[in-house]
Every structure is written in structure tokens, then in C-alpha cells.
Amino acid sequence: DAAEKGGYEHYMRKEIHEQPEALRQTITGRLDVDAGDVDLDVSFPPGFLADVEEIRVVACGTSYYAGRYAAQLFEELAGVRATVEIASEYEFGAGRTPDRTLVVAVTQSGETADTLGAVRRANEAGARTFAVTNTLGSTVTREVDGTAFIRAGPEIGVAATKTFASQVATLAMLAVSIGRDRGALAAADARAVLEDLQGLPGAVQQVLDKESRVREAAQTYQDSEAFFFVGRALGVPVALEGALKLKEISYDHAEGFAAGELKHGPLALVTPETPVLAVLTEGSRANETMNNVTEAQTRGAPALGCVSADAEYDTLDVDFPVPDVGIVEPLVANVYLQLFAYHVANEKGRPIDKPRNLAKSVTVE
Numbered sequence: 100d101a102a103e104k105g106g107y108e109h110y111m112r113k114e115i116h117e118q119p120e121a122l123r124q125t126i127t128g129r130l131d132v133d134a135g136d137v138d139l140d141v142s143f144p145p146g147f148l149a150d151v152e153e154i155r156v157v158a159c160g161t162s163y164y165a166g167r168y169a170a171q172l173f174e175e176l177a178g179v180r181a182t183v184e185i186a187s188e189y190e191f192g193a194g195r196t197p198d199r200t201l202v203v204a205v206t207q208s209g210e211t212a213d214t215l216g217a218v219r220r221a222n223e224a225g226a227r228t229f230a231v232t233n234t235l236g237s238t239v240t241r242e243v244d245g246t247a248f249i250r251a252g253p254e255i256g257v258a259a260t261k262t263f264a265s266q267v268a269t270l271a272m273l274a275v276s277i278g279r280d281r282g283a284l285a286a287a288d289a290r291a292v293l294e295d296l297q298g299l300p301g302a303v304q305q306v307l308d309k310e311s312r313v314r315e316a317a318q319t320y321q322d323s324e325a326f327f328f329v330g331r332a333l334g335v336p337v338a339l340e341g342a343l344k345l346k347e348i349s350y351d352h353a354e355g356f357a358a359g360e361l362k363h364g365p366l367a368l369v370t371p372e373t374p375v376l377a378v379l380t381e382g383s384r385a386n387e388t389m390n391n392v393t394e395a396q397t398r399g400a401p402a403l404g405c406v407s408a409d410a411e412y413d414t415l416d417v418d419f420p421v422p423d424v425g426i427v428e429p430l431v432a433n434v435y436l437q438l439f440a441y442h443v444a445n446e447k448g449r450p451i452d453k454p455r456n457l458a459k460s461v462t463v464e
């Protein structure tokens with residue numbers, strides 16, 4: 100067991116640290132940066148993606164947050180209307196056009212019963228279906244029209260970490276691919292996104308190199324009453340994922356919000372005992388988010404921020420620098436939130452790799 104953990108005390112920390120390598124595997128051989136093109140090595144019938152009118156992502160847990168990130172990329176890069184639904188809530192409602200809809204199931208294991216159920220309902224309705232998964236030969240791959248593998252390598256810790264990063268990177272490539280197929284994304288714009296993806300492994304490594312800063316912050320704030328995570332745009336799914344990670348492994352109360360919603364309710368909970376962790380990067384409308392963070396600080400809350408390298412927010416209590424990688428900056432910020440969750444849980448001696456009541460793969464609906 101100790102050998103398998105490669106010198107780390109927990110699989111989760113090992114897997115957090117494997118992210119640069121996992122991301123390299125995710126993108127290797129798939130990017131043609133000069134041409135602004137992507138080859139995800141999926142076989143579709145010709146024109147399969149070109150006339151898609153709508154994308155509906157279905158997923159659970161961390162994969163659902165990867166889907167929320169992706170839906171924004173599908174709209175922005177592929178010019179397709181995209182929604183994301185919790186798989187157990189997914190139905191093919193009236194007014195939809197199944198034959199022009201692509202249903203994308205995001206599932207690390209490929210075995211989550213809720214997600215498989217959604218795929219089956221989509222197939223029955225006549226939609227085209229696609230899977231983004233880490234697991235070769237998994238059930239989902241047999242139920243869909245096409246699959247892209249995220250190639251993150253095995254993940255043992257119940258709390259998903261490296262697979263979230265590789266899912267988002269894969270979905271970003273899919274968004275570029277669809278955008279190019281449909282003529283919605285210019286080569287130069289695609290190239291910029293692919294360059295950001297290429298920079299992702301190195302950017303994540305720079306964050307990992309700052310782990311001691313995150314550990315210090317975790318030690319400072321671990322006894323707080325609750326933790327709030329906020330962001331806007333691409334920062335929202337990352338805030339939600341940051342809160343999920345913390346609650347899963349530390350058992351502390353944590354909630355993620357769209358930063359603009361703080362004032363519509365959650366602000367009532369904010370006190371000096373509730374740190375606010377904010378995504379303040381490119382792609383997350385950092386200035387507006389910071390305004391909301393300031394409202395929380397006015398009520399005494401400590402504020403911690405993941406901040407783009409070229410920005411500065413002097414009033415933060417703790418700032419974590421995020422290298423400049425464009426629309427994947429929020430994904431890099433997420434690595435700080437993973438480390439924060441890990442160190443809070445570790446300080447509390449929690450069974451990090453096997454949190455109570457949770458399973459790596461949930462095969463019942």
C-alpha cells in the first residue's frame with residue numbers, strides 16, 4: 100500500500116500531485132496548435148457534430164462541475180447552446196429536438212448508475228450520445244455513439260482530483276473541435292485556446308510548488324465555522340467543486356456560490372468565522388467577484404483568493420498566484436482549492452482517501 104502511494108501519505112495528495120503528468124497524457128498527440136485543430140481520436144459518422152443545435156451535459160458529483168465548466172466553453176468556443184444537468188434529474192422534456200441534440204455524459208468511472216440512466220433516456224429519445232470518461236471498456240462506452248478518454252490514469256482516492264482537471268481539458272478540446280467543425284471558431288482563436296491548454300501542466304506544477312503556503316492557510320483557518328467559495332462565470336463550477344472537495348474530506352460545512360448571489364442570501368451567514376475563498380482569475384470576472392468578496396470582508400470574513408499573475412488585490416488576507424493560461428486559469432485555481440481541502444482534512448486527521456458514507460463509484464440510482 101505504502102509503495103503504491105509513492106511516498107505520499109494519501110492517494111489523494113499523490114493524485115493532486117500527478118496532475119501535471121495526467122494533463123500531459125490528456126493532451127499529448129491531440130493538439131495541432133499551428134492549425135488550431137484538435138484530434139480527439141473519436142470516430143463519428145461524417146457531419147455528426149456539424150449540425151448539432153444543442154448540447155446537454157449529464158453527470159454527477161465532481162463530473163457535474165466539470166460539465167458546468169464545459170457548458171460555458173461549448174457556448175463560447177463552439178457557438179452551441181449548452182446546458183448541464185445532474186444526471187438523476189435528466190429528462191428529455193417537450194420542445195426539445197433529440198435528433199439535433201448531443202448528450203454528453205461526463206463520468207470518471209463510466210459506471211455511475213445515475214449517469215447511465217440519463218444516457219439510456221437520451222438514447223430512447225433519439226439523441227446522439229457521447230461519453231467523456233477515464234475508464235476503457237466501462238459500461239458507458241458501450242451505450243454511446245462515441246467516447247473520448249481523458250487518460251488521467253487510475254484514481255484511487257474517493258474524492259476526484261486529477262480526473263476533474265483531465266475532464267475539463269478534454270471537454271475544452273471537444274469544444275474547440277466542435278467549434279472548428281461548425282466554422283464557429285477562427286483558427287487564431289482556437290490556437291490561443293490550445294496554447295493555454297499546452298501551458299496547463301506547467302501552470303499546475305507552479306501551483307503545486309506553492310503547497311506550503313496552502314498548508315499554512317489551512318492551519319490558520321481550519322477551525323472556522325464554515326467555508327464559502329465564490330466565483331463568477333468559469334469560476335462558479337470551480338467554487339462549487341472547491342466546496343464539495345472540502346465537505347467530502349474534512350466534514351466541514353462548505354458551500355459554493357456564484358459570487359453575485361452572496362448578497363441575495365448567503366451574506367446572512369457571513370461572520371469573522373466564515374472565510375471566503377474566491378476565484379479571481381481570467382474567465383471568472385475577477386473585478387466583479389472581488390467587489391462581492393469585499394462585501395463579505397466588511398462583515399468581518401477573512402478572504403483568500405486565487406489571483407491571476409497580472410492582477411493584484413491588496414485587501415486579500417491570503418493570495419495564491421495563478422499563472423497566465425487564459426480560460427483554463429480557473430482550472431489551475433482549483434488545484435489550490437484541492438490542496439486547501441486536503442490540508443484542512445489532514446490537520447483534522449480525517450480518513451482522506453475513504454471519507455465516511457461515500458463511495459468512489461455509485462452503481463445504484
Ligand code: G6P
Pocket residue numbers: 159160161162205206207208209210211214257258259457458459460461
Ligand atoms: C461518486 C464519487 C464522486 C464522483 C461521482 C461521479 O459520488 O464519490 O467523487 O464525482 O461519484 O462519479 P463518476 O465516476 O460518474 O465521475
